[in-house]
């Protein structure tokens with residue numbers, strides 16, 4: 584039985600986000616055309632066909648040969664329909680979020696070498712098969728958010744030479760192999776938030792990759808070593824909140840000449856070493872967005888002198904001033920860092 588109907592003429596951009604699909608859906612219903620619930624939404628443009636399936640639709644057994652965009656989401660599938668991608672060699676985007684996939688075949692992506700976007704959000708993947716990305720030299724966005732990944736092989740990203748955006752947030756990663764990013768030179772956005780990372784290996788962020796955005800919030804990092812961030816001279820956004828950072832090396836931020844946003848909130852920082860702030864903010868540069876040091880157990884004694892001077896110079900970029908308070912010593916307990924800094 585055919586489970587695909589065309590419901591909209593061409594003319595729109597084929598790079599459809601889910602929002603556009605939903606929009607099309609609502610337009611269809613607003614016009615009083617009751618959508619066939621067992622049909623996927625199909626949209627054709629000069630560039631090819633886009634197909635979006637959600638329950639209770641039936642996923643087509645054969646895709647049109649010109650399919651460029653496929654979404655099969657919210658089905659709770661534990662395995663993908665066999666040969667799903669075989670008939671769609673021009674596929675550019677594949678959205679498989681909100682299923683229950685727990686492993687993938689190493690050959691899954693071989694029929695679709697032009698794939699640019701792969702979204703596997705909210706599945707149950709605990710590992711990636713070796714060689715999965717062997718034929719994925721066009722892939723620029725890989726989203727593995729909210730799976731059960733515990734570990735990745737050093738060669739886990741091999742083949743992804745065009746990768747720009749990698750989202751591994753919300754997994755169970757405890758550690759990562761040192762060479763994981765060695766073959767993704769174009770990576771710009773790396774999201775490792777909400778994992779169980781206790782440390783990152785030395786040299787993990789070594790070039791040639793050149794990140795703009797790094798998410799490490801919601802892990803268990805205790806210390807920031809001096810060599811981790813140093814190679815990332817173009818980094819603009821750095822998120823380290825909700826960790827257990829107690830120690831930051833004096834040179835940890837030395838290379839960050841373009842940083843616009845720094846979030847260190849909700850850590851275990853009582854003190855920071857002298858010289859840490861020298862490369863950030865005024866007088867050196869301009870933190871365009873700002874910084875957050877709130878919800879740390881700051882001990883407002885002479886050791887923070889350097890930070891106090893820097894705070895006064897950069898206070899207009901400081902988020903949550905009222906939640907950035909001294910935990911000690913007794914004489915300053917409860918006062919905001921900024922009050923103490925300005926009274927010096």
Ligand SMILES: *[C@@H]1O[C@H](CO)[C@@H](O)[C@H](O)[C@H]1NC(C)=O
Nearest residue numbers: 594595596597598628629630
């Ligand atoms: C078709 O794809 C090209 C190249 O990606 C793009 O520039 C163009 O806007 C697309 N055409 C339509 C109708 O969306």
Ligand SMILES: *[C@@H]1O[C@H](CO)[C@@H](O)[C@H](O)[C@H]1NC(C)=O
Nearest residue numbers: 637638639657658659660681
């Ligand atoms: C998928 O699982 C969720 C959570 O158990 C449930 O609410 C939903 O109805 C399921 N969807 C389908 C299509 O079975």
Ligand SMILES: *[C@@H]1O[C@H](CO)[C@@H](O)[C@H](O)[C@H]1NC(C)=O
Nearest residue numbers: 662663685686687688689712
């Ligand atoms: C998934 O894992 C199971 C058990 O390890 C295996 O039998 C099955 O073939 C795997 N499926 C794929 C698609 O690799």
Ligand SMILES: *[C@@H]1O[C@H](CO)[C@@H](O)[C@H](O)[C@H]1NC(C)=O
Nearest residue numbers: 801802824825826827849850
């Ligand atoms: C602070 O971080 C811890 C993890 O270190 C987290 O469990 C907690 O929810 C965070 N608190 C807030 C208010 O976000």
Ligand SMILES: *[C@@H]1O[C@H](CO)[C@@H](O)[C@H](O)[C@H]1NC(C)=O
Nearest residue numbers: 903904905906907908917919
């Ligand atoms: C600042 O924080 C204190 C206690 O943490 C609270 O009582 C007060 O209402 C806050 N003031 C503002 C302006 O948010």
